[in-house]
Amino acid sequence: MIGLEALIRWRHPEMGLLPPLQFIPIAEEVGLIEQIGEWVVRSACRQHEAWRQQGLLHGPVSINISASQFIKPGFADAIAQILRETGVPSGQLELDLKESLLMHDPADSMRVLDELKRTGVGLSIDDFGTGFSNLGFLKRFPVDRIKLDPSFVREVLSHPDDLAVTDAVITMAHKLGMKVAVEGVESGSQLALLAEHGCDEMQGDYFSPALPVDLCTALLQERRELPEDKRRRQSAGRTLLLIAGGAAPILLPEGASCRLIQASNAVTAFDILASEEVSVVVCEQDMHGMSGVEFLGRISRMYPRTVRIMCSDNSDAALVEDAVNVGNVFRFVRKPRSGEELAATLEAAFxxxxxxxARH
Structure with missing residues (x-):
């Protein structure tokens, strides 16, 4: 664990615990957002210092900053004053600023960012990818980190375009000297895939849901560390992924010298591919969730080194053409009567x- 993000909730006496979207817009309308924002910063800093004094937290706490706070004259001075009052070292506070906020008036944003940077706090662009950043300004903003919006993570396991955008943002940020954090990570497969593509930091329910102070303290006292083998895709030599759900099964040769992983549908297969380095994938055209051609086409873009084979009872010329042109298959084979008929094809694939x- 390298840090925490402070989140606000309203414990309403009748409606229970309310998320920010249900009360922050109202606070903005009635002019209370600046007072709430200042209270959040001061409260988070006080709690951070308490944890730091107990030896529980050595990383920064990040706080979302509203547009009203950001544009208020003297904002950087107010942050510096809170740091002095609470005793939090400036490098232990990070301010999250939405991409849309910064791009509303890039020149003025640059001025405020420079003032904040002089206080020593960390700066990050939050929800990156949801706005339309001017890359000319982005390269000049003195920010330390880009936080990629959760919308890209939701489909990153199965959609080549989402993975391509994520990969491009990570590459761009690193070349600009920034780190990349991804929000909304909910599974070990997402973690492994994003880590392989160079993501520096991740947060989400996979690690922990949002917690009140007492439960967060208990979590910090556990001093959890993510095992090294969870931080990357697993590799175990020759690995075959078989996706079969048709009435006539795909029969594999007995005693095949490879590790076999089986899946019954595309969703499970994508999850496996994200966490395992698969050498060869064999699938049918008739799959649960999507066609074999579409599945293999996505795999060819996301995992070009994985060799692709399609088995089918149907050897219609149009299907074979789609398998070659869309699925980029290594081989198209009629579903064999015995496993031995696949042995030579699998050996050639491995x-x-x-x-x-190259397998594009």
Missing amino acids: AHHESGA
């Missing part, structure tokens, strides 16, 4: 994978 040949 050899092709091990040769490191």
